Amino acid sequence: xxxxxxxxxTIFVGLDIGTSKICMLVGHSTPxxxxxxxxxxEAPSKGMRKGGVVxxxxxxxSIRISKDKAERTSGYEITSAMVSLSGSHISSLNSKxxxxxTGRTISxxxxxxxxxxxxxxxxxxxxxIVHVIPRAFVVDGQDxxxxxxGMHGYRLEVEAHIVTASNTALRNLEKCIEAAGIDVDGxxxxxxxxxxxxxxxxxxxxxxxxxxxxxxxxDIAIYIEGAVWHTAVIPVGGEHLSNDIAQVLHLPHETAxxxxxxxxxxxxxxxxxxxxxxxxxxxxxxxIRIKCKDMAVIIEPRIEELFSLVRQEVKRxxxxxxxxxxxxxxxxxxxxxxxxxxxxxxxxxxxxxxEPERMLGLVDRLRxxxxxxxxxxxxxxxxxxxxxxxxxxxxxxxxxxxxSLEKTVGFFKRLLPG
Numbered sequence: 001x002x003x004x005x006x007x008x009x010t011i012f013v014g015l016d017i018g019t020s021k022i023c024m025l026v027g028h029s030t031p032x033x034x035x036x037x038x039x040x041x042e043a044p045s046k047g048m049r050k051g052g053v054v055x056x057x058x059x060x061x062s063i064r065i066s067k068d069k070a071e072r073t074s075g076y077e078i079t080s081a082m083v084s085l086s087g088s089h090i091s092s093l094n095s096k097x098x099x100x101x102t103g104r105t106i107s108x109x110x111x112x113x114x115x116x117x118x119x120x121x122x123x124x125x126x127x128x129i130v131h132v133i134p135r136a137f138v139v140d141g142q143d144x145x146x147x148x149x150g151m152h153g154y155r156l157e158v159e160a161h162i163v164t165a166s167n168t169a170l171r172n173l174e175k176c177i178e179a180a181g182i183d184v185d186g187x188x189x190x191x192x193x194x195x196x197x198x199x200x201x202x203x204x205x206x207x208x209x210x211x212x213x214x215x216x217x218x219d220i221a222i223y224i225e226g227a228v229w230h231t232a233v234i235p236v237g238g239e240h241l242s243n244d245i246a247q248v249l250h251l252p253h254e255t256a257x258x259x260x261x262x263x264x265x266x267x268x269x270x271x272x273x274x275x276x277x278x279x280x281x282x283x284x285x286x287x288i289r290i291k292c293k294d295m296a297v298i299i300e301p302r303i304e305e306l307f308s309l310v311r312q313e314v315k316r317x318x319x320x321x322x323x324x325x326x327x328x329x330x331x332x333x334x335x336x337x338x339x340x341x342x343x344x345x346x347x348x349x350x351x352x353x354x355e356p357e358r359m360l361g362l363v364d365r366l367r368x369x370x371x372x373x374x375x376x377x378x379x380x381x382x383x384x385x386x387x388x389x390x391x392x393x394x395x396x397x398x399x400x401x402x403x404s405l406e407k408t409v410g411f412f413k414r415l416l417p418g
Contacts, residue, residue, distance in 0.1 A: 115132060
């Protein structure tokens with residue numbers, strides 16, 4: 001995934017391509033199996049809008065800048081990376097697959113055939129399957145089984161969550177990445193990447209929703225009984241707040257974005273009503289003072305709209321009554337003061353702000369919900385790289401050769417907790 005002359009060490013690289021920023025992280029495994037971050041490259045994202053490519057050359061240049069910074073800070077030559085995926089072109093569904101067991105003991109081949117049966121769904125010609133994630137197995141009518149390998153049975157069924165994406169969107173994004181000199185090791189849905197480093201096993205077992213609010217989109221992942229049951233992408237994010245502020249207060253977009261980050265608040269109550277800041281709108285020769293309360297009045301309706309859309313998506317999924325652990329907010333926009341209160345009022349669920357875990361190294365710099373997806377990509381790259389000895393598993397859309405029972409059990413314990 002990354003190489004340097006003279007060293008024989010596996011290096012993992014994650015490339016998070018967002019609407020506002022591109023973040024590339026470099027890491028490696030410690031002797032005790034933890035992940036240490038050793039390099040970071042961050043650059044403003046140009047050429048992306050709502051998770052889709054709108055300017056190939058500009059995006060390729062942004063990725064190239066991020067790559068150069070990551071190589072300088074880590075000292076490694078980066079050749080490939082695990083890449084995040086988002087956008088309104090993403091869709092998902094649940095599927096079931098069944099196979100007969102060839103022997104009395106279920107093997108990796110049996111599991112592989114069941115997953116392939118679940119994968120064999122009819123999708124439009126212009127779409128591609130990104131993830132096939134086993135949720136649970138059923139052996140001779142006994143359901144709720146997390147890992148069926150090694151069990152005795154005659155009939156094996158699997159319940160899988162399938163994520164698909166537009167072929168055109170994938171190819172355009174891949175062209176930008178390749179133009180920057182990077183090969184794509186695999187695609188990971190942004191919400192699944194964030195969930196890997198922010199959700200606890202208890203939350204996933206009880207029922208929880210991960211809500212990653214980026215600049216252009218909001219990515220949702222619902223976990224129940226330790227596995228993902230539903231994913232979705234809502235084309236609304238923090239950039240819409242900046243656009244509203246820019247239009248209402250007649251500010252340049254960069255000024256509106258800076259004002260939102262420094263003085264934004266999701267509710268007009270809760271702070272000094274006379275608190276203000278200075279900005280220079282269009283048509284003014286000198287700066288004027290704007291009250292923070294007035295900007296909060298602009299922000300609040302958009303945040304309420306966002307969580308109303310989230311609520312509609314949860315109800316559409318049919319799992320709105322199965323989330324006792326509530327909602328976990330990630331993404332850069334989740335750092336907006338007061339957003340937790342608005343989410344609680346709209347969704348009527350417990351709400352907490354994510355804090356990425358399971359990492360060492362440069363984590364102090366990255367211990368922020370805005371880097372959850374970037375860190376999650378490293379975690380996925382590490383797990384899939386180290387557990388590459390599992391034969392025939394189509395977990396997350398990857399084929400894993402050389403089956404061994406021990407590695408299979410370890411693989412599912414790490415990626416399907418519970």
